[in-house]
Structure formats: C-alpha cells, structure tokens
Amino acid sequence: MRSLVMVLAMAAAYGLLRGYPEAWSAVLRTCLAVLILVAGVGLWGKREGEKGELVESRRRASWMDYLAIGAAVLSIECLFLVFFSTLPEPLESAAARVEEWLRPEMAAARKVETEGERNTSQGNWLWNDEQRRPLPKRTNFKQGNRPEIFLQPSGEIDAARMLDSRLYVQAFSLSRYDEAAWMALSSEARTLRSEDDGWLRLPGERSGAAISCRVYQGSEKNGQNPLTGLQGLTAARVESVASLDARLQLLPKQEEGFEYDTISKPRTIDDLAGEDVKLPMQIPASLLELPGGSLGSRIFLQAEVVAGDGEVMDRLTRIRNHLRTTLEYSLVTENPNNRDPLENFMFYEQKGHCELYATAGALLARAVGIPARISYGWVGGTYYEGSRLFVFRAREAHAWAEVWLKGYGWVVLDPTPPTALERPNPERAAEGEKPPGSEDLGVETEDELAAERPVWKYGLGLAALFGIPGLVMLSWRSLKREDSGTWGAKVDMKSRRVAYLETFVSKCRERGIRIPPGRTLRGLVQGLDEAPDFANELIQYHYAVRYEGRTRDPAKEAELKKKVEQWL
Known part of the structure; x- marks a missing residue:
C-alpha cells in the first residue's frame, strides 16, 4: 500500500509539472507537486509492524516534520523565483558595462550585430525584383528566433478558441505557378478601400465562427507589408490596401509599425471531416494549372494514383x-543534378522544406480538379496570458496549401508532417514572462501585465509565508525533543565511557583479538572463538541502556565489570 x-504521488507530481491543469499557474502547480512528493515520501517511509533490534533514530519523524520540510523547500523555491526573475537583467547590464570598459571594440561590434538583427526583414518576404517567388533549387536554411508578428485576441473567448486549435497566421497567398515559381495573378495592383464603418471587407463569402484579433507588425523598408491575420481573413480595420491576388493585399508604406483589427473565419480540412463537401461550379483556369512538359504529366499521373476515387475530402486526405x-522533411537539400526543385523533391531526392510540401500538395490537388493555391505565414506561436498576446517568431514561418471548396471558401491543406514544425499548436509562456519585442511596436496590453508584476515582492512574500511557519515548526520540535524524556535527553559523551565496556575491550585486546573501527559489542562477541558465559547478559544490558532508553544501574555495571575481570 x-x-x-508513492507511485500515485509521483504520477500526480509529474502531471502537475507537465502543465496540467493548464488553467492553474506554473507556480501553483510546482508548489503542489512538491507538497505531494513530500507527503508521498512521508507515507512511504512510515514503518509498519514491530521494531527490530536495528538502531533507529532517536525520535520518529512526525507529520509536522514533513510539513516543515515541505514549507522549507517551497520557501527556497520562491527565493529562486525571486533570484531568476530579478537579477538576470541587472547582471546582463553590468556585464555589458564591464565589456565596454575592458574590451570596447568587442562591445561595439556586438552592438552593431544586435542592431542589425533587429532591422532584418521578416522571414516571409514576398518576391524578387521580377515579382516572382521561385522555389530554391538547393537549401540550407537557418531558422531565426526574432519575433515577427503579434496577435491579440479581442477577448477571452477568442483567446481560448485560438489556444485550442492549430493557428495558421496568413500573410499572403499566391495563385499562379509557372517555371518553378509562384506569383500573384496580377502584376498591377487595384486599390481596395474601407467602407463607411471603417472596415475593409475582402471579397468572397466564408462560413464558420469568426475570431477577432488585433494585429501588430513591423514596417519593412522595401514596402512589402502584407495585410496579415488568421487564415480565412474576411475584414480588417484599415483605410486601404493594394490588392494583387485574392489574398495578397499590401498595406501603405510607412515608417512606423502597423496596428489594426481583423476578423477571420479559419478552416482546415480536418474541421470538415464528415461534411458533404462539393467543389465550386465555376473554377478559374489559373487555379487548376500544372507545370508544362514531363513534370506536369508526372504530377497528373501520381495524383490519379494517390488520390484515387471517391469524395472530395477522401481524395484530399489521401x-x-x-x-x-x-x-522527408529537411531544411537542407543538395539537388546534385540541378533538377527542377519540385521534380527533385517529389521524384528524386525526396526531401525538402514546407514550401516544397505545400507546392506539391497544391499541384496534386489541381491535378484531380480541385482548385488550390499556396499560402505563407506562421504556425504555432506562444501565448502570453498577462498581455493576452500571441507572438510568432521567424523559426515558426511556414507555407501550406489551400483548396477552394463550395460554401467554405479557402481551406487549409497542410501536407507538411506535424512533427517537422517548431510547434504545431500554440504553447503558453511561463507566468509573468514578458512578450519579446512587443515594446518596439507599442503593443497595448492590459492593466496588469505579467511582465510588469513585481515578481520579487510576490516571491519574497511567498518565501516568508512558507519559510516562517517552517522555521517555527522545526524550532518547536527541537524544543520538544529536549523535554521528551530519555529519547530526547542530552547525552554527556563522557558518561558513555562505561567501565564494564572498556574492561571487556581491554580483555579482548590482551587475547590478541583485533578490533577494527566501528565494531559493535555484538559483533565483537560474535567474533570470539568461545564466548564467555556472561556474554548474553552483557549484550542485553548494554543495548537496553544505550538504544532502548533504560536507566543505567551502577550495581549491575559493577557486577558486569567484576565478571569481565574474572574472565580467563
């Protein structure tokens, strides 16, 4: 039992430390895990049955001892929380000042490198000077960690829905594929303007539940600032955009970052499982085009084999x-024979990154008559509860395919293996952690930001809350032990030097018996070739006085000493 x-306590503590329940704060889960483990160890260490002759502690541990130890551990944890939440920034600043003093050239180079990293472009630049986005023949991508886009849901309901789903943040889509490159349908932009209520509504109807978000994004020097939002964007509170494709709208060029509200109705093919999905009655030819030559034929033949017959959803899933x-997913491709990048990916080297997966998925869907395109953006994200903010970094940049379905609009078809993504679903940041980079964009947060909470005050308060009762309990137990009779009584070390024992040891040495350090009286007697007749009496009295709390009897000790002296 x-x-x-103990096993149940370990399982419960493991679950708490793994982040369950998610609604509880990390500090609360950690504290409960420690208390459960302490209680489990206390119950597991409790002995049952009669005591043997083994030497035991002078006082059995009680529930108060375990409670005091648990409070002390929690107090130390809170002090560590204070240490790691308040000192890193001052220490980093001090280290920078020391470096400027001792190695000014190195400090200057580091400052330039940091500023350069802040000013780099987003991972989702749109196109080259020819307004094309070619697939790379060879790749060796290095994923960055810079925050690139920030989404703030309008309320707790929207935040909960976003946390419970895979987030696809869509920067833009491209519908035309030609000569191993994606491009917009039109090279000349048309201007879309907001309506009288301030909302700019994108053409096309979509079904599904709407999610409202405020988007914060930096401004790119090259002017390629796409209107961004959750996949399935239907409206944005902006004055005007330059539209080049059904879902490629550029914001007006400006020096400062952008801040605007959006409404989206995101959809993936997994959301439509079991639905009777149909294709649109009229499909533009551009959404069904395949590469020319042998590559187009090979894609068509493979699509017929892979997709098979059946309903639209069944074919897309296959x-x-x-x-x-x-x-195979890989950020590094070699393409040793310098082939078309998609052909190399699908039929030869057969490994590549998400843009190649998305291109293959879109073209295979087109080959069986399903209109498709490619989309670029981010997936995953980290949620900072104190500011109600989702942050997406450069390493979470992603590309996926989308298919056009009747009554639903554009729906995500993501062929990239989920295990290859940085994090398919959003994760929660640690409580009190500050959203990185948000201060540069002027993100408006709630009144009580996690980043602005005085962690050191809470940490010290919790340390005192747990530590002071723990010290009081340990002190009280210490005083009680001194007044608890024989078991807790202080022992004068000189009184331990009893005459009968010293006489017995001397007699053994006279007989040439070697006595190693740590040898007990029982062990010494058992090592004799022939034990004396008073051996049992000697052992019983000695252990009763030394370990069982029996009061010493001077007459008995004198009798034992006399018997030892008469031992031949």
Whole structure:
C-alpha cells in the first residue's frame, strides 16, 4: 500500500509539472507537486509492524516534520523565483558595462550585430525584383528566433478558441505557378478601400465562427507589408490596401509599425471531416494549372494514383497523407543534378522544406480538379496570458496549401508532417514572462501585465509565508525533543565511557583479538572463538541502556565489570 501511494504521488507530481491543469499557474502547480512528493515520501517511509533490534533514530519523524520540510523547500523555491526573475537583467547590464570598459571594440561590434538583427526583414518576404517567388533549387536554411508578428485576441473567448486549435497566421497567398515559381495573378495592383464603418471587407463569402484579433507588425523598408491575420481573413480595420491576388493585399508604406483589427473565419480540412463537401461550379483556369512538359504529366499521373476515387475530402486526405509519409522533411537539400526543385523533391531526392510540401500538395490537388493555391505565414506561436498576446517568431514561418471548396471558401491543406514544425499548436509562456519585442511596436496590453508584476515582492512574500511557519515548526520540535524524556535527553559523551565496556575491550585486546573501527559489542562477541558465559547478559544490558532508553544501574555495571575481570 505504501508503494502504491508513492507511485500515485509521483504520477500526480509529474502531471502537475507537465502543465496540467493548464488553467492553474506554473507556480501553483510546482508548489503542489512538491507538497505531494513530500507527503508521498512521508507515507512511504512510515514503518509498519514491530521494531527490530536495528538502531533507529532517536525520535520518529512526525507529520509536522514533513510539513516543515515541505514549507522549507517551497520557501527556497520562491527565493529562486525571486533570484531568476530579478537579477538576470541587472547582471546582463553590468556585464555589458564591464565589456565596454575592458574590451570596447568587442562591445561595439556586438552592438552593431544586435542592431542589425533587429532591422532584418521578416522571414516571409514576398518576391524578387521580377515579382516572382521561385522555389530554391538547393537549401540550407537557418531558422531565426526574432519575433515577427503579434496577435491579440479581442477577448477571452477568442483567446481560448485560438489556444485550442492549430493557428495558421496568413500573410499572403499566391495563385499562379509557372517555371518553378509562384506569383500573384496580377502584376498591377487595384486599390481596395474601407467602407463607411471603417472596415475593409475582402471579397468572397466564408462560413464558420469568426475570431477577432488585433494585429501588430513591423514596417519593412522595401514596402512589402502584407495585410496579415488568421487564415480565412474576411475584414480588417484599415483605410486601404493594394490588392494583387485574392489574398495578397499590401498595406501603405510607412515608417512606423502597423496596428489594426481583423476578423477571420479559419478552416482546415480536418474541421470538415464528415461534411458533404462539393467543389465550386465555376473554377478559374489559373487555379487548376500544372507545370508544362514531363513534370506536369508526372504530377497528373501520381495524383490519379494517390488520390484515387471517391469524395472530395477522401481524395484530399489521401494526398496529404501520401506527402507526409513518403517524403522527408529537411531544411537542407543538395539537388546534385540541378533538377527542377519540385521534380527533385517529389521524384528524386525526396526531401525538402514546407514550401516544397505545400507546392506539391497544391499541384496534386489541381491535378484531380480541385482548385488550390499556396499560402505563407506562421504556425504555432506562444501565448502570453498577462498581455493576452500571441507572438510568432521567424523559426515558426511556414507555407501550406489551400483548396477552394463550395460554401467554405479557402481551406487549409497542410501536407507538411506535424512533427517537422517548431510547434504545431500554440504553447503558453511561463507566468509573468514578458512578450519579446512587443515594446518596439507599442503593443497595448492590459492593466496588469505579467511582465510588469513585481515578481520579487510576490516571491519574497511567498518565501516568508512558507519559510516562517517552517522555521517555527522545526524550532518547536527541537524544543520538544529536549523535554521528551530519555529519547530526547542530552547525552554527556563522557558518561558513555562505561567501565564494564572498556574492561571487556581491554580483555579482548590482551587475547590478541583485533578490533577494527566501528565494531559493535555484538559483533565483537560474535567474533570470539568461545564466548564467555556472561556474554548474553552483557549484550542485553548494554543495548537496553544505550538504544532502548533504560536507566543505567551502577550495581549491575559493577557486577558486569567484576565478571569481565574474572574472565580467563
């Protein structure tokens, strides 16, 4: 039973430390995990049955001892919380000043490098000077960690829905594929303007529940600032945009960052499982175009085999699963024979990154008559609860395919293996952690930001809350032990030097018996070739006085000493 309790305590502590329940704060989960483990160890260490002759502690541990130890551990944890939440920034600043003093050239170079990193472009630049986004023949991508886009849901309901789903943040989509490159349908932009209520509504109808977000994004010097939002963007509170494709709208060029509200109705093919999905009655030819030459023929033949017959959703699912299971995700491709990058990915080297997966998925869908395009943005994200902010970094940049379905609009078809993504679903940041980079964009946060909470005050308060009762309990137990009779009585070390024992040891040495350090009286007697007749009497009295709390009897000790002296 004790072992079962210990196993259950370990399982409960493990669950708490893994982040369950998610609604509880990390500090609360950690404190509860420590208390559960302390209680489990206390119950597991409790002995049952009669005591043997083994030497035991002078006082059995009680529930108060374990409670005091748990409070002390929690107090130390809170002090560590204070240390790691308040000191890193001052120490980093001090280190920078020391470096400027001792190695000014190195400090200057580091400052230039940091400023350069802040001013780099987003991972989702749009196109080259020819307004094309070619697929790279060879790749060796290095994923960055710079925050690139910030989304703030309008309320707790929207935040909860976003946390419970895979987030696709869509920067732009491209519909035309030609000569191993994606491009917009039009090279000349048309201007879309907001309506009288201040909202700019994108053409097309979409079904599904709407999610409202405020978007914060930096301004790119090259003017390629796409209107960004959750996949399925339907409206944005901006004055005007330059539209080049159904979902490629550029914001007006400006020096400062952008801040605007959006409404989206995100959809993935997984959301439509079991639905009777149909294709649109009229499909533009541009959404069904395949590469020319032998590559287009090979894609068409493979699509017929992979997709098979059946309903639209069944065929799309087979295409996605085929790409996920037969091709290898890799940020490095060599393409030794300098082939077309998509051909190399699908039929030769058969490994590549998300943009190649998305291109293959879109073209395979087109080959079986399903309109498709490619989208670029981010997936995953980190949620900072104190500011109600989702942050997406450069390493979370992603590309996926989208298919156009009747009554639903554009729906995500993501052929990239989920295990290849940095994090498919958003994760929660640690409580009190500050959203990185948000101060540069002027993100408006709630009144009580996690980043602005006086962590050191809470930490010291919790340390005192747990530590002071723990010290009081330990002190009280210490005083009680001194007044607890024989078990807790202080022992004068000189009184331990009893005459009968010293006489017995001397007699053993006279007989040439070697006595190693740590040898007990029982062990010494058992090592004799022939034990004296008073051996049992000597052992019983000595252990009763030394370990069982029996009061010493001077007459008995004198009798034992006399018997030892007469031992021949």
